[in-house]
Amino acid sequence: MKIDEELIEDSGSVTVLAFDTSTAAFSAALVRDGSRIDSVASFAERNHSVRILSEIKELLERNGMKGEQIDAIVVGQGPGSYTGVRIAVTAAKTLAWAWNKPLIGVSTLEALALGAWLKLRTENEDLADDRDIWIVPILDARRGQVYTSRYAADHSGGWRTVDSDAIRLITDWAELIEDEGTEDAQVAAIWFIGDTPLHQAAIEAAEQSGTRLRMLAWDMDATALGLLGELKFRLGERHDVHSFVPNYTQLAEAEAKLLAASRGE
Amino acid sequence: MSGQANEAPSESGSLLLAIETSCDETSVAVVRGGREVLSNVVSSQIDTHRQFGGVVPEIASRKHVETMTIIIEEAVREAGVSLTDIDAVAVTQGPGLIGALLVGVVAAKSLALALDVPLIGTHHIAGHIYANSLVGDIIYPSIALVVSGGHTEIVLLEAEGKFRIIGRTRDDAVGEAYDKVARALKFPYPGGPHVDKLAQEATEEVVLPRSWLEPDSYDFSFSGLKSAVLAEINRSRMKGEAPDFSALARGFQQSVIDVVTGKAIRAAKEFGARQMMLCGGVAANRGLRERLAALCEEAGVPLLIPPNKLCTDNAAMIAAAADLKWRRGQFSSLDLKAEAVMSLEDWSV
Ligand SMILES: [Zn+2]
Numbered sequence: 262m263k264i265d266e267e268l269i270e271d272s273g274s275v276t277v278l279a280f281d282t283s284t285a286a287f288s289a290a291l292v293r294d295g296s297r298i299d300s301v302a303s304f305a306e307r308n309h310s311v312r313i314l315s316e317i318k319e320l321l322e323r324n325g326m327k328g329e330q331i332d333a334i335v336v337g338q339g340p341g342s343y344t345g346v347r348i349a350v351t352a353a354k355t356l357a358w359a360w361n362k363p364l365i366g367v368s369t370l371e372a373l374a375l376g377a378w379l380k381l382r383t384e385n386e387d388l389a390d391d392r393d394i395w396i397v398p399i400l401d402a403r404r405g406q407v408y409t410s411r412y413a414a415d416h417s418g419g420w421r422t423v424d425s426d427a428i429r430l431i432t433d434w435a436e437l438i439e440d441e442g443t444e445d446a447q448v449a450a451i452w453f454i455g456d457t458p459l460h461q462a463a464i465e466a467a468e469q470s471g472t473r474l475r476m477l478a479w480d481m482d483a484t485a486l487g488l489l490g491e492l493k494f495r496l497g498e499r500h501d502v503h504s505f506v507p508n509y510t511q512l513a514e515a516e517a518k519l520l521a522a523s524r525g526e
Numbered sequence: 527m528s529g530q531a532n533e534a535p536s537e538s539g540s541l542l543l544a545i546e547t548s549c550d551e552t553s554v555a556v557v558r559g560g561r562e563v564l565s566n567v568v569s570s571q572i573d574t575h576r577q578f579g580g581v582v583p584e585i586a587s588r589k590h591v592e593t594m595t596i597i598i599e600e601a602v603r604e605a606g607v608s609l610t611d612i613d614a615v616a617v618t619q620g621p622g623l624i625g626a627l628l629v630g631v632v633a634a635k636s637l638a639l640a641l642d643v644p645l646i647g648t649h650h651i652a653g654h655i656y657a658n659s660l661v662g663d664i665i666y667p668s669i670a671l672v673v674s675g676g677h678t679e680i681v682l683l684e685a686e687g688k689f690r691i692i693g694r695t696r697d698d699a700v701g702e703a704y705d706k707v708a709r710a711l712k713f714p715y716p717g718g719p720h721v722d723k724l725a726q727e728a729t730e731e732v733v734l735p736r737s738w739l740e741p742d743s744y745d746f747s748f749s750g751l752k753s754a755v756l757a758e759i760n761r762s763r764m765k766g767e768a769p770d771f772s773a774l775a776r777g778f779q780q781s782v783i784d785v786v787t788g789k790a791i792r793a794a795k796e797f798g799a800r801q802m803m804l805c806g807g808v809a810a811n812r813g814l815r816e817r818l819a820a821l822c823e824e825a826g827v828p829l830l831i832p833p834n835k836l837c838t839d840n841a842a843m844i845a846a847a848a849d850l851k852w853r854r855g856q857f858s859s860l861d862l863k864a865e866a867v868m869s870l871e872d873w874s875v
Contacts, residue, residue, distance in 0.1 A: 308863075310628050310631060310632050310863070310864065311861050311862075311863050312861060313632065313635075314632075314635040314636060314638075314639050314860045315859075315860045315861050317639065318639055318860060328640055343584065343587070343625075344587070344625055344628065347587060347588075347591050347625075347628065347629060347632075348628060348632050350591060351591055351594060351628075351629050351632040351633050351636070352632050352633075352635075352636045354591075354594065354595050354633075355594065355595060355598070355632070355633045355636035355637055355640070356636050356639070356640050358595045358598065358599065359609065359636065359637055359640035359641060360640055502595055503595050503596045503599075504592075506588070506591055506592055507588075507591065509588075513582065513584040513585050513588065514584070515578050515582040515584065515585060516585065519577060519578065
């Protein structure tokens with residue numbers, strides 16, 4: 262994960278508008294050339310549809326920006342609250358279509374993880390050796406489940422996806438991460454971030470010695486979303502506005518039942 | 527200087543783009559001056575929901591997201607206008623399925639922001655009623671009989687944009703009752719039209735009760751009638767006979783039509799209506815249309831019924847209603863909130 266001088270020189274100045282409503286937070290940011298210009302976050306209980314456009318409008322006006330000046334719209338594609346993720350995705354699709362701008366979808370979980378890592382890497386320099394640090398974002402998905410994925414980061418700026426987005430049982434998932442962390446001496450620490458207070462007991466129960474298991478309660482910061490989106494944009498990634506849909510990671514309940522019935526389960 | 531004024535006539539009217547996603551149709555329309563439909567694109571999800579035997583709200587919402595910008599683009603292209611010509615964006619604010627409404631509301635707000643034009647949150651039932659202004663002139667005072675899958679209401683319009691509900695259902699909506707009876711008669715979802723057809727073809731009728739409620743009431747109740755149908759089916763089965771579905775369909779339909787049209791006509795007389803309007807998805811019901819037309823003729827009250835494609839949920843009707851607010855400069859803020867339950871009377875101009 263790097264937006265360096267060389268890349269900026271190659272692809273010119275880039276400004277993106279990024280926002281996400283998949284979690285309890287509404288977060289939007291303007292990001293230019295690897296840095297935050299301005300951002301906003303609010304915690305209107307599952308009511309992101311009310312303020313989202315006013316917040317975006319104010320963010321743009323406050324920075325003297327108009328739609329034409331934005332190079333791309335970056336949106337958190339989920340997973341997360343079904344209704345929540347639809348709100349940002351619908352706004353992003355419609356704005357991108359109306360302004361005729363590229364649309365870039367970014368995993369909500371990856372943005373959550375990167376945002377946490379950008380904070381952690383400065384505060385945890387004791388871990389600044391060349392070993393990987395696993396960042397495991399979790400968002401509560403009820404009934405003991407979480408939306409989650411796994412990233413490997415290092416202090417020299419390395420960032421890669423180990424496991425992609427899925428819905429998992431937190432008890433099994435925490436155990437698996439800890440087992441693999443024990444086997445793999447390359448891991449300097451394991452950070453569970455996101456909705457950790459809700460799942461603290463399950464994560465702690467999985468802890469094994471030597472993995473340096475840590476937890477950080479962390480909310481979405483659209484700056485990280487913007488950074489990931491800007492990088493994708495510079496690398497030429499685009500989503501088709503019309504066919505772009507949220508990543509729910511699972512079928513709707515009625516679809517799952519129908520599928521089970523058709524298989525005779 | 528005798529320069530001829532060379533301005534475009536203002537009667538050509540404003541261009542409203544409207545979005546409707548209150549249930550299982552994704553629809554976008556472009557309407558000029560509240561009357562002239564330039565496009566009215568409707569994407570029905572009916573094939574998707576049929577396999578579930580009814581509308582699944584979560585799936586409806588997912589489908590709206592999938593099709594939203596495609597339908598907006600189609601509506602603008604079909605209207606032959608440029609996006610920058612749009613004067614305002616109208617959207618169904620409620621009532622309806624909240625998750626479905628949200629998609630349309632957020633899309634409309636995004637468009638209003640992107641195009642820097644006013645937003646007009648619109649009442650779904652006002653849309654059904656003002657679908658009539660797309661096919662004729664509404665003369666006030668007017669009585670609107672609104673019958674659909676979610677609504678059964680008698681609305682008095684004393685003047686343009688002034689809504690007063692004088693009767694509503696206390697339990698099931700007409701369309702809902704039709705679908706439930708259709709299920710009992712083993713028809714696939716949506717079964718309303720099948721019941722209508724079977725009733726039309728029937729030669730016998732099982733006479734079922736009429737639910738008139740209090741003598742002066744304009745309210746409706748259909749749950750008792752639905753139960754009566756089920757009881758008749760059971761009674762036949764107990765006797766080891768096959769129930770006569772067509773006679774039952776006829777009995778059910780006759781009871782519904784008697785009560786619905788009877789109350790609408792009584793309201794027209796009591797309030798001195800100069801016009802009757804039939805609106806909503808169930809307005810496609812042939813038996814209902816024919817009876818109401820006969821009663822209106824007898825009472826000397828002209829009847830207006832939009833063509834079927836303007837009776838079922840569509841965005842052109844939302845534009846027609848939103849025009850009431852547009853002409854009065856009554857706009858919504860960007861903080862417009864989708865409402866599952868919403869008062870029609872409060873939405874009056
Ligand atoms: Zn309707």
